[in-house]
Amino acid sequence: MTGLLRRPEVGAFVAAFGIFLYFSISTSAFLTPAGVATWLYSSSLFGIMAVAVALLMIGGEFDLSAGAMTGTTGLIVGIATTQWGLNVWLALVLALAAALLVGAFNAWLVTSTGLPSFIVTLATFFILQGLNLAVTKLLTGTVAIQGLGAVTGFDQARVLFGSSFPLFGMDVKISIVWWILLTALATWVLLRTRFGNWVFAVGGQAASARQVGVPVRRVKFGLFLTTAGAAWLVGMLQLFDVSTVQATTGIGQEFVYIICAVVGGCLLTGGFGSAIGASLGALIYGMALQGIVFAQWDSNWLKAFLGGMLLLAVLVNLWVRRQAGERS
């Protein structure tokens, strides 16, 4: 029992393996190099955000604005370069600064008012969603920005965010490398640094953490800034992959990130979870998303599948907490 308790990602690992086997056997395209590259790419975009969101959830908070923020950052770069002729690198920095500002605003509001982050970031989510559409339309007259490929310096930045390289016959997109690196980094930070220890403590029992000298407010700021930074990265990865950006990009994905984190073993109440688990959650989602296409099912089944996975994960989590909370 305690062995399982310490491994939040065990359930997600079993589920990921099962789904992998299922689609590998039932469809012919799933295990081809092109197929693998497709679902890995899909998983990577969700995975980067899910890892950041998982850290935040372990620290006891939510960020519903994360999805819309991937759109906001992409739009800022798109408008700044195509409309104002700003240098691509400068536009990248501008978008990052904007994302961090929103993250800091979320953190400031949550830590200084004590309001639930669910409500605070729900508000910023809607504000961003509105701004994304309204401002884009105001400045460009449309709700999509195109023609980024013609911007000078685009190809240089593309190396970092939109390139790909061949490996085992696959065309591996660079976002997969980002995803793996960030998952490893997040795991190391969580389990092997003081900050990571504080994240668990702040989410598990903030009052106790404060009593022993953990800077609770600073930890929460760090976590909100991390999700904002991740949203910027995912925004860039999407932007430079297709060189267009829609004003509706990212809307509705905030819950997918949370679901990935929960499927990966994060408790909704904080204090427990893992980065690897969140990555596995994203892998499950990515495989199901593409697997359903390969199997030529109606893609509407995906949402039902997602709901089922979430329910199952929450029940497993409940059991975990009962085991640990039994005597406390």
Place this chain on the structure above:
Amino acid sequence: MTAAEPLGTAEPLGAAADARAPLLEVRGLGKSYGSVRALSGVTASIGAGEVLCVLGDNGAGKSTLIKVLAGAHGHTEGTLLAHGVEQHFGSPRDALSLGIATVYQDLALVPLLPVWRNFFLGAEETVGRGPFRRLAVARMRVTTRDSLATLGITLRDVDQPIGTLSGGERQAVAIARAVHFGAKLVILDEPTSALGVTQAGLVLRYIARARDSGLGIVFITHNPHHAWAVGDRFLVLNRGTSLGEFARDGITVDELTRLMAGGEELDALGPVLGRPASAGDAR
């Protein structure tokens, strides 16, 4: 010995204790919050390897005394001496720097976090520098295991979530943590009150072990039997004032109980609470 008498009048405490300066001593200590006098006239001392039990009913002034000793609130009357030097604590940090640590009832633990991570929370040991600075995991695990072993607790696994330990064991982790981080004197705020008989017994055993290892302990409780089991001296509080500090051979557990419960007040209640003999005839 007919009745319990306050120390200093009938039973001067042994000269042995005076040979070295006590870890903590208070004389005529009092605390007022504005015009409200929450505590007054407390005289007591506590040396290394001793257990001072502070007894009192709810509202007797126990928590005020803890707050003053822990440094959370400064005293407004009397004197407080640590290691023989007069002090006036401005914050818990002042008390901590003199080796006086307080273990509160909530223990400041995070249930889902492994034992060793709880033990070092907020004071984690690290190795390496710059971006490679990381937790000294192996060292912290060993230290945690050894510290707990001193109190007589052998854990199968210091990686288990602390929420899976029993109430008594968690209390011991909190004590061991205080000692590891330099406490010479530990103030325990009602460590047995939320526990069942077995677990309370376990905590008393840990207190005895800690005492034997040379720690000074202030044990706050409202249970005279728990106090009697480990106490060297007993400070009884009632309605914000001290009823005296008693040495173990200057008082019995029954007298302690009676004193704590309010003595005469309880006697006076007797006739009121007793069943009227003619209750049935009244109809």
